[in-house]
Amino acid sequence: MPANQTPASGRTPLALLRIPDIRKVPRSDWMQLIRFLAVGLSGYVVNLLVFWIATVAGMHYIPAAVVAFAIAWLNNFALNRHWTFRAAGEGMLLQGLRYLLVCLVALGANLVILHFLVVDAGLGELYAQAIAIILVTPLNYLLSRRWSFR
Numbered sequence: 005m006p007a008n009q010t011p012a013s014g015r016t017p018l019a020l021l022r023i024p025d026i027r028k029v030p031r032s033d034w035m036q037l038i039r040f041l042a043v044g045l046s047g048y049v050v051n052l053l054v055f056w057i058a059t060v061a062g063m064h065y066i067p068a069a070v071v072a073f074a075i076a077w078l079n080n081f082a083l084n085r086h087w088t089f090r091a092a093g094e095g096m097l098l099q100g101l102r103y104l105l106v107c108l109v110a111l112g113a114n115l116v117i118l119h120f121l122v123v124d125a126g127l128g129e130l131y132a133q134a135i136a137i138i139l140v141t142p143l144n145y146l147l148s149r150r151w152s153f154r
Contacts, residue, residue: 039088040145043080048137051076055133065129069118072133073111077104089153103152110144 051072058068081103085091091099114136121132 036088036149037145040084040148041141043083043088044141044144046083047076047080048134050079051137052130052134056130059129065118065122065133066115068129069115069133070111073107073114077107080107084148084153089149091153099152103148106144106147106152109147110140113140113143 054075055065055068055072058071059065063071081100084103085096085099114133117136117139118129118132121127121135122129125132127135
């Protein structure tokens, strides 16, 4: 048996993790990822703008991040549903709830990273939020693609 195969299945470890061979990913999947990133970029701008406005107005950075998340979520759900994943045939309520759960997982990860970057690393709140959003994007995409908009 080759060294890169597991004895139980004869499949490579990458196949067990369902990580595709990047050379075999269909063009349509790459286009979907590009659309997701474009939607994410618009949500990123919305999120940071709302976060900035809320913190300048005196709101603590954690509630400000939650408010920014909620507004960016509305933007991203509408665009991802109708443009990125073109999943308008499925019930909007169920799809919205699944996407909300995915985004809440991403928000939880974002808040942990944000807190660490602000409190432990000493970064400014806006910079920390910008970094935290980028770091949770891969998690959000994978869960959105495989569950929210499947």
